[in-house]
Amino acid sequence: MAELKKWYELPIAGLIVEPGTARKYRTGDWRVKRPIYDRSKCIDCMFCWFYCPDQAIIQENGVMKGIDYFYCKGCGVCANVCPKSAIEMRPETEFVGKED
Amino acid sequence: MAKKNLMAITGAEAAAYAMKQIEPDVVAAYPITPQTPIVEYFAKYVADGEVRTEMIPVESEHSAMSAVVGAAAAGARAMTATSAQGLALMSEIVYIASSLRLPIVMGLVNRALSAPINIHCDHSDAMMVRDSGWIQLFCEDAQEVYDLTILAVRLAEHEDVRLPVMVNQDGFIISHGVEPVEVLPDDVVKKFVGELKPIYPLLDTDHPVTYGALDLYDYYFEHKRQQIEAMKHAYKVFPQIAEEFYKISGRKYDYVEPYRMEDAEYVMVALGSSNGTIKDVVDELRGEGKKVGLLKIRMFRPFPKAEIQRYLTARKAVVVLDRAASFGAEAPLYEAVKSALYEVAVRPLMGSFVYGLGGRDLKPEHVEYAFKRAMALDLVADKEEYLGLRE
């Protein structure tokens, strides 16, 4: 989470006065289950990339590169659509204190 | 000062006439008794080409407030008016208007809320939204309606305030009663209200802003704190704006109006048109040598606590008249005044009287009765009593 501002440091009314600020929002904080990706099973079909509602699947030139945990909310859609079971949802409690 | 221009008009026309001179960019309203004549008069000004205001005849009050919210967010000066059920229907957006810090001015012609259905005056509508973050001004007569509607524009739009203002007038009693009202020349009003300086207008496409974004536990609290601060600012800047208004009109407006208070030992506190009746009774009792006085509350939100304390400390007895009940708690004005007096050096004896619900008349003998109870020191702070009720 970005540094939280005090009440007198904010624009009034909850207005968002610069565009594109959603990018700074770590929706990854909402996650209760974490998708764990197994490269050895993956066939780069891009189903996960296509279905992910948060654009949290990282791909380069059609090659699956992993998951962006800053944005991944842990919805599990990617694991559900993967034809090769290359993504497994694990409880966040297993990762407490570990880096993303 | 220009020479006096007196008009014989109703409170509703006084509000509409002030709106005509303010000439807001947008008025969106839906007619409801007893506010209807405000909308009628204003629609006529628009139809006759006397104002360039964009008038939106919406299909409901929910839409009326939504339209003025949209207009104000776009950067327009926007106004509306309503009563009772209309306010109830728009109440969702009433809370949004203040939370989005939009300087809307709304005339509220006070009427009893249903059920049972009733079209006459009480303050239950205003009290329903007392905690919605709007500045609330209460008028005693049509002159105040005219003056405070104009003044409200400046208060709402002040850069440190940016809050909507509700100008209350008692349904029928003020809204439909014809009185002499001294009006100002158009150009004087135009100059006084000046141009609206929009803050974060949606129409400024070079600086795009988002209104109404999701605001969860991490920031909502901070934004509410800002609204609390804005109310403090409203309290602070009101005298400056009132002073400027005095310069153009010769009429002084304070948060409260003390009437024959100098040596008063027994003081009545009230909102709205009843203050006129109370003044008459005060004069009568003063004629009999009784030390009675009146503290009329003009600004209910923000609540002028310091003035209440200053005027009411060390009086022998204070009776508060409420034209609204708070079911299961003390009546709203009484509760606020009593709470303010917790901190004074010498607390007066206090009594609470609810009166006038659904348009029941407050007669001079009711006021006299309440004063007599105060003078006999026959008041119980925890007991709510009723004036004009069959019991």
Ligand code: SF4
């Ligand atoms: S769990 Fe949901 S949000 Fe996270 S990468 Fe998979 S599809 Fe995207």
Ligand code: SF4
């Ligand atoms: S859906 Fe499964 S197999 Fe397809 S790219 Fe994603 S992880 Fe690889």
